[in-house]
Amino acid sequence: MDAERFKLLKELTELQGISGAEGRIRDFLKGHMAPHVDRLETSPYGNLFGIKESSVHDAPRLMVAAHMDEVGFMVSHITAKGLFKAVPIGGWNPAVVSAQRFTLQTVQGDYVCISSALPPHLMGSQKDSGSQILDQVLFDAGFSSKEEAQSYGVRVGDAIVPQVETVKTANGENIIAKAWDNRYGCLVLLETLQAVSQEFLPNTLIAGASTQEEVGLRGIQGAVHTYEPEVFFAVDCSPAMDTRGSQEDQGHLGDGFLLRIQDPGMLTHRGILEFVTDLASTHDIPYQPYFSKGGTDAGAAHTMNQGIPSGVIGVPGRYIHGHQTLFNISDYEAAKELLIHLVRSFDRTSYQTIIDAI
Numbered sequence: 001m002d003a004e005r006f007k008l009l010k011e012l013t014e015l016q017g018i019s020g021a022e023g024r025i026r027d028f029l030k031g032h033m034a035p036h037v038d039r040l041e042t043s044p045y046g047n048l049f050g051i052k053e054s055s056v057h058d059a060p061r062l063m064v065a066a067h068m069d070e071v072g073f074m075v076s077h078i079t080a081k082g083l084f085k086a087v088p089i090g091g092w093n094p095a096v097v098s099a100q101r102f103t104l105q106t107v108q109g110d111y112v113c114i115s116s117a118l119p120p121h122l123m124g125s126q127k128d129s130g131s132q133i134l135d136q137v138l139f140d141a142g143f144s145s146k147e148e149a150q151s152y153g154v155r156v157g158d159a160i161v162p163q164v165e166t167v168k169t170a171n172g173e174n175i176i177a178k179a180w181d182n183r184y185g186c187l188v189l190l191e192t193l194q195a196v197s198q199e200f201l202p203n204t205l206i207a208g209a210s211t212q213e214e215v216g217l218r219g220i221q222g223a224v225h226t227y228e229p230e231v232f233f234a235v236d237c238s239p240a241m242d243t244r245g246s247q248e249d250q251g252h253l254g255d256g257f258l259l260r261i262q263d264p265g266m267l268t269h270r271g272i273l274e275f276v277t278d279l280a281s282t283h284d285i286p287y288q289p290y291f292s293k294g295g296t297d298a299g300a301a302h303t304m305n306q307g308i309p310s311g312v313i314g315v316p317g318r319y320i321h322g323h324q325t326l327f328n329i330s331d332y333e334a335a336k337e338l339l340i341h342l343v344r345s346f347d348r349t350s351y352q353t354i355i356d357a358i
Contacts, residue, residue, distance in 0.1 A: 234311075
C-alpha cells in the first residue's frame with residue numbers, strides 16, 4: 001500500500017463517529033465520492049449514497065453498502081464530581097473498556113477523557129473477576145464538578161468515541177487501527193468508485209454508506225426502501241479467529257476476502273454465492289468461506305421488498321469492537337479487486353443467472 005493510499009486509510013479510520021453521530025464520516029465520504037458518481041443523495045436519517053446511472057436499457061440496480069458508524073458510548077448521566085456514566089453504543093467486551101483513552105464530543109468542542117479502572121491494589125475480591133461491568137465504568141475528562149462539566153458544553157447524549165492512532169506493523173503487512181468495522185467498507189467503496197469513475201457500467205450502481213448499523217441495522221432499511229435494488233452487497237468487517245493457529249477457526253489474516261455463507265440473520269442466496277465464487281476463480285482472487293455469529297446490513301436488506309438476493313464481501317480483523325483492530329493489507333486488496341470486477345461485470349444476464357440458481 002503506497003503512502004497516498006495509506007494516508008486515505010489513516011484519515012478515514014482516525015475519524016470518529018459512533019451510531020447516531022456519523023456526520024464527520026459522512027462529510028469525508030461526500031468529498032471523495034462526488035467526482036465519481038452522477039449524483040449524491042443524503043437521507044433524513046443520514047445515509048449517503050452515490051448513484052452512477054447506466055446507459056444500458058433495462059440495466060439491473062446494484063446496491064453496494066458500507067456503514068459509517070463505529071462502536072462507542074453515549075453519556076447518560078453527569079455525576080456530582082463531574083464524571084460521566086454512559087451506555088454502550090454497539091457491542092463491547094467489558095474486559096477491553098477500562099483505562100482507555102476516548103474523545104468526548106460536545107457542542108463546544110472535543111475533549112480527551114479516559115475510562116475508569118481500579119488499580120490492582122484496591123480491587124480486593126474483584127481482582128479475579130477479570131472484567132468490569134459496563135454500567136460500572138465511569139468516564140473522566142478531569143472536570144471537578146457537574147457544573148464545570150456543563151460549563152464546557154457537556155450534555156447527556158454526547159458521544160464518547162475511542163481515540164487511536166492508525167499505524168503499520170513492523171513488517172509492513174498489517175495495519176492497527178480503530179473502526180476497521182466498518183471503515184473498511186467505506187474505503188473499499190471509495191477506491192472502487194474511483195476505479196470505475198470513467199467507465200460505462202452494465203448496471204445502475206447505488207453505492208454508499210448507511211447509519212446506525214451497529215445498533216440494529218437501522219439506516220439501511222430506509223435506503224433499500226428508497227432505491228429498490230435488485231441485488232444487494234454489504235461490504236463489512238468480521239472477526240478474525242485465527243490467533244490459536246487452528247485451520248478450523250474462521251477468518252485467517254492473509255488468506256483473502258471473506259465470502260459469508262451464513263449468519264444468525266441470513267442464509268446467503270445460492271445464486272450470489274455462485275456468482276462471487278465464479279468471479280473470484282476467474283480472476284484468481286483468494287477468498288475464505290465464512291460463517292458468522294454476527295450480522296450485517298445484508299441481514300436487513302435481503303428480507304425487504306419482495307426479497308433481495310444479498311451477499312457480504314468481507315475482510316477479517318482481529319479484536320474488532322474495541323480500541324484496536326489488526327488487519328492484513330492483502331485481504332483488503334483481495335476484497336477490493338473482487339468488488340471492482342463485480343461492479344464492472346454485473347449485468348442483466350448475471351442477475352437472471354443468480355435468480356435461476358435458487
